[in-house]
Amino acid sequence: MEDTIAEYDFLGRIAALDTLAAFQQATVAYCSHVFDTQSVLAIRYHRDRQPDVLFRWLPDAALQATFDRYYARLGFMLDPFYRLALDSPGLAAHQLREIAPDRFETSDYFASYFGTTQLVDELGATLRVDADTAVHLSLSREAGQSRFPARLARRFKLMARVLLPKLRALSLRADPEPAAAPGFVDLNHRFRTLRIDDAPALSDRQAEIAALIVQGHSSRAIGLKLGISDQTVKVHRRNMFKKLQISSQSQLFGLLISGVSPGS
Template sequence: MDEYDFLGDVAVAGSVDSFDRAITPFLSQAFHAKSLLAIHFHRTRLPKVLFRWIPDKTLRQLFDKRYEKLGFMVDPFFHRAFLVQDWEACLLRDIAPDRFESSEYFTNYFGDTNMVDELGFVARIDNDTAVHLSMGRNQGQRRFRTNDVVRFGQFAKILAPKLRQILINQPADDVVEAQPLDRRFHAMAQARHTNISIREAEVAALIVQGHSSRAIGLKLGISGLTVKVHRRTLYKKLSISSQNELFGLLVNYVGADA
């Protein structure tokens, strides 16, 4: 398929399925991607996977098992989606927290799936919803380069508004409420008969997303030293000693709560 046919198919797409059929074959080949997916985000509800093309069985199973349940809450694209006013095309590494690649989520998900890079866009629909489309590359492939980002950004000028328009015109599905990450930590601690403060829960949420103490301080408007105090107190209350264990408690709690 050439670029003109691709853009023509996108222009006439009137549903998520026809949009999927229009873009997946072209983008996966043009960008040498090993996965492609689109997700409808909501601030306080579980996300809806609109479509996903993941030929690798292991990657597909891990995505299906982990993403909608918990993974989206530590996905930098999810958080970025509610910061942009219109739409934005970007690399995962350019929007991720400063310690993201040393986080347990990165090790747990990207390590197990052999993904090495992700390029996509986020587009706001309204105050509470957004849509995300991304492509991934796996081990053995190079990361996306600047020319890939530029070219994808050119396509996104058409793809982002089109997908947003389709979702605006699509009837709303039944939705499932989802607790924000800090409230999940607070509930998890209570389930363990441990009382942590709201601030400690906020710090816990930012730790597992991959933020350093300095970055957490900037986000919460407190000093890095105060963040470290909250971290030590949090770990002591939960009887843990590392970010890995903190993430593990969350995973176990979400699994038990599912």
């Protein structure tokens, strides 16, 4: 009963807030205690530019450094919540494993980002602002802790119905028209423009498959997503690897990170 009263009190205070800073303070204080989380992030995603970090609470210095160095530059494009945010027409709230690609936890992105930050689980909610923009609220746990139990995941999903509309409204009030970042290149285009010596560039389909591979999708999942057979996916993959002069998914991820050929 006391927990329910505390939650109603928290949501009531959220509804009355009029600044993003006040929302951050209230949300971090409540969620870090109730959900035993090691990070609270609020991000505004865009389809054609890098994300805006509305606020971040990252007490762990290593996690903070990795997030600042890696996530906003490239990592966000491989984040399942980024994809969810721009594909879902309304409010969506999930535990990471509910929306992650089938090979996500064996992907190089998972190893490089989650391995470095020691994150073990995430609860996230997204809500569209317009056709090309969405806000995202995330709670994460680090190594040494268990995944979020089902009861907390359900609780977060219910609370998101209040938190996300308020976050959307406050983000627009704080910065209604964020400036476009020049030179933004999405994931598919990054692969289309990768060239190794005089080898031909990847086709649109090959670049699309390359992007799905580094996100953590298996050949079968890619085939289902694109409406082609997994054998066709494997043929595209083999031809793509030949053009890029690589032989593994790890090397493909390495090219994405570096943006240069192995021999340059």
